[in-house]
Amino acid sequence: xxxxxxxxxxxxxxxxxxxxxxxxxTAAGAVALSVALFSGLGLLGGGPVLTAVGAVVLFLVGLSVxxxxxxxxxxxxxxxxxxxxxxxxxxALLPLVSVVATLFGKGTGRLDADxxxxxxxxxxxxxxxxxxxxxxxxxxxxxxxxxxxxVPLGVLGAIYIVEYGRGAGxxxxxxxxxxxxxxxxxxxxxxxxxxxxxxxLSVLMLPTVTRSTExxxxxxxxxxxxxxxxxxxxxxxxxxxxxxxxxxxxIVTGVMLAVARAAGETAPVLLVALGSPRINFDPFxxxxxxxxxxxxxxxxxxxxxxxxRAWTAALTLVALVLTLTVAAKLLSRRxxxxxxx
Amino acid sequence: MAKRIEAVGVSAYYGxxxxxxxxxxxxxxxxxxxxxxxxxCGKSTFLRSVNRMHEVLPGARxxxxxxxxxxxxxxxxxxxxxxxxxxxxxxxxxxPFPTMSIYDNVVAGLKLNGxxxxxxxxxxxxxxxxxxxxxxxxxxxLSRPGAGLSGGQQQRLCIARAIAVEPQVVLxxxxxSALDPISTLAIEDLISELKNQYTIIIVTHNMxxxxxxxxRTAFFSIEKTGDPGRLIExxxxxxxxxxxxxxxxxxxxxxxxx
Ligand SMILES: Nc1ncnc2c1ncn2[C@@H]1O[C@H](COP(=O)(O)OP(=O)(O)O)[C@@H](O)[C@H]1O
Ligand SMILES: [Mg+2]
Numbered sequence: 288x289x290x291x292x293x294x295x296x297x298x299x300x301x302x303x304x305x306x307x308x309x310x311x312x313t314a315a316g317a318v319a320l321s322v323a324l325f326s327g328l329g330l331l332g333g334g335p336v337l338t339a340v341g342a343v344v345l346f347l348v349g350l351s352v353x354x355x356x357x358x359x360x361x362x363x364x365x366x367x368x369x370x371x372x373x374x375x376x377x378x379a380l381l382p383l384v385s386v387v388a389t390l391f392g393k394g395t396g397r398l399d400a401d402x403x404x405x406x407x408x409x410x411x412x413x414x415x416x417x418x419x420x421x422x423x424x425x426x427x428x429x430x431x432x433x434x435x436x437x438v439p440l441g442v443l444g445a446i447y448i449v450e451y452g453r454g455a456g457x458x459x460x461x462x463x464x465x466x467x468x469x470x471x472x473x474x475x476x477x478x479x480x481x482x483x484x485x486x487x488l489s490v491l492m493l494p495t496v497t498r499s500t501e502x503x504x505x506x507x508x509x510x511x512x513x514x515x516x517x518x519x520x521x522x523x524x525x526x527x528x529x530x531x532x533x534x535x536x537x538i539v540t541g542v543m544l545a546v547a548r549a550a551g552e553t554a555p556v557l558l559v560a561l562g563s564p565r566i567n568f569d570p571f572x573x574x575x576x577x578x579x580x581x582x583x584x585x586x587x588x589x590x591x592x593x594x595x596r597a598w599t600a601a602l603t604l605v606a607l608v609l610t611l612t613v614a615a616k617l618l619s620r621r622x623x624x625x626x627x628x
Numbered sequence: 629m630a631k632r633i634e635a636v637g638v639s640a641y642y643g644x645x646x647x648x649x650x651x652x653x654x655x656x657x658x659x660x661x662x663x664x665x666x667x668x669c670g671k672s673t674f675l676r677s678v679n680r681m682h683e684v685l686p687g688a689r690x691x692x693x694x695x696x697x698x699x700x701x702x703x704x705x706x707x708x709x710x711x712x713x714x715x716x717x718x719x720x721x722x723x724p725f726p727t728m729s730i731y732d733n734v735v736a737g738l739k740l741n742g743x744x745x746x747x748x749x750x751x752x753x754x755x756x757x758x759x760x761x762x763x764x765x766x767x768x769x770l771s772r773p774g775a776g777l778s779g780g781q782q783q784r785l786c787i788a789r790a791i792a793v794e795p796q797v798v799l800x801x802x803x804x805s806a807l808d809p810i811s812t813l814a815i816e817d818l819i820s821e822l823k824n825q826y827t828i829i830i831v832t833h834n835m836x837x838x839x840x841x842x843x844r845t846a847f848f849s850i851e852k853t854g855d856p857g858r859l860i861e862x863x864x865x866x867x868x869x870x871x872x873x874x875x876x877x878x879x880x881x882x883x884x885x886x
Contacts, residue, residue: 508723510719510721510723511723511725511726512684513681513684513717513719513723514719514723514724514725514786514789515725515736515740516681516684516712517679517681517712517716517717517719517790518712518713518716518736518737518740518741518789518790518793519709519710519711519712519713519714519737519741519793520709520736520737520740520741521709524740525740528740529725529727532727533725533726533727535727
């Protein structure tokens with residue numbers, strides 16, 4: 288017995304698609320209309336931002352109408368959703384682009400050799416030269432030592448939490464205070480040093496490193512651990528040789544986020560390392576500058592030459608962190624993928 | 629070489645939940661024992677009790693007596709890692725180590741247990757890969773990542789990895805359930821070869837597979853969900869499949885339940 292019914296779902300594989308030029312025309316129309324309405328007629332007060340937002344909204348409306356007519360409802364929803372996702376991406380990118388553009392616009396003023404091999408020693412408010420050499424040394428030493436302290440503690444802490452313990456937050460804190468607090472003030476008097484800044488920074492970095500490592504370790508499938516146990520490999524060795532290498536790229540990302548955060552930190556460094564206009568290679572004695580403290584100093588200085596130095600230092604800091612991050616990512620990736628015979 | 633595994637009154641728990649109860653089984657050396665039964669009847673649990681993998685899970689424990697050539701596997705002074713080196717395991721889903729090359733995957737058990745000599749490792753790698761019928765396919769690309777192989781190749785890689793440490797017993801938990809028929813056939817052939825050297829215990833959902841590869845078959849079942857799994861019948865595979873003595877076994881094998 289056969290009955291003929293109208294199918295409720297079309298079985299056709301070929302549907303009408305909106306050609307690319309139609310989307311372009313819709314976009315152009317939306318932009319033109321928005322410019323005419325908001326910039327030309329001054330609707331709602333006008334202005335470039337309103338024009339841009341208006342263009343996007345008009346484009347979304349126009350696209351959904353055109354697409355509904357030509358392609359039908361499902362395709363129209365898809366197009367609008369896609370357009371929204373792209374808009375959100377652009378919106379998220381705008382502040383970043385703006386920051387980078389500002390940095391490059393203002394930060395290249397003092398991008399000279401002087402800046403990178405001179406300190407601020409004997410530089411008065413009336414001197415145009417002076418540099419951030421001492422600050423770069425300080426940032427590298429302080430962030431470097433902080434990383435050396437934080438990474439083993441954070442990773443070991445995360446391993447303890449994930450693989451051995453339960454509710455171990457207190458354990459880490461106690462361990463930390465035990466190990467670190469005697470160094471803060473050996474003779475009962477506070478003193479200024481880059482190392483004190485490193486300790487302060489590692490307190491900041493520790494939660495980030497521990498938490499992100501924890502998440503990465505949890506992502507390593509239990510099947511890998513069991514595969515290793517089944518070979519008669521002890522648990523500690525399984526963690527060291529199977530679990531950690533598998534989680535390494537993620538752990539490195541977490542560490543680099545923490546490093547970036549620490550390198551940009553001003554207040555704790557100001558308090559315990561004080562800052563200094565001189566070159567000080569020794570992180571354990573005497574005040575030391577860092578790039579962030581330098582930026583703070585220069586930005587609030589009364590000299591007309593100081594802002595240019597502050598901007599260039601900011602650009603230097605961003606470039607430094609970016610370079611370190613990229614280098615770390617490349618290294619961790621090479622280690623995990625091409626571990627050859 | 630191969631050793632006899634004996635279970636006497638073995639029960640296993642997940643916390644308060646009893647997953648298997650009172651299992652008595654003797655698995656003969658140089659033979660293949662198949663464990664069959666409906667899902668959730670505790671086949672994996674029993675298998676994982678044999679090499680003390682069960683206790684890896686928090687709250688999991690085993691009661692009763694399990695011996696390998698009359699040595700207690702759960703004895704007080706027994707080293708867990710030594711047990712697992714003696715009793716290798718192949719899992720349901722291939723689990724090659726993703727950060728390691730094919731070569732490193734095969735010799736992982738040796739390397740991680742302290743074997744350093746390059747020539748020893750090279751020999752062990754070739755021997756294990758040949759035994760796993762994988763040598764011809766991968767010997768030109770031993771330094772490529774192990775995770776880049778096909779599913780069937782990955783499973784044979786895991787078998788090679790398991791036998792590279794020269795265990796006495798090999799446990800296999802549904803080793804073919806994630807594989808295509810060709811790879812399944814390759815692994816079944818492999819099992820028949822491995823039988824000459826090892827004691828093999830294999831869990832399978834595939835009746836034909838049990839009938840093809842095993843010498844003896846153990847049928848597990850549960851009354852209803854929540855009850856512990858029990859051993860219903862254990863006999864020569866040919867008997868289990870042609871003339872089982874328990875009605876429930878017959879029902880299961882002929883597809884009337886499970
Ligand atoms: N990790 C676990 N935690 C709690 N219960 C489990 C766990 N693994 C298995 N079980 C339970 O133990 C019983 C036996 O499971 P399993 O040995 O995996 O059965 P099979 O391999 O025969 O399908 C089932 O009821 C299952 O729900
Ligand atoms: Mg199972």
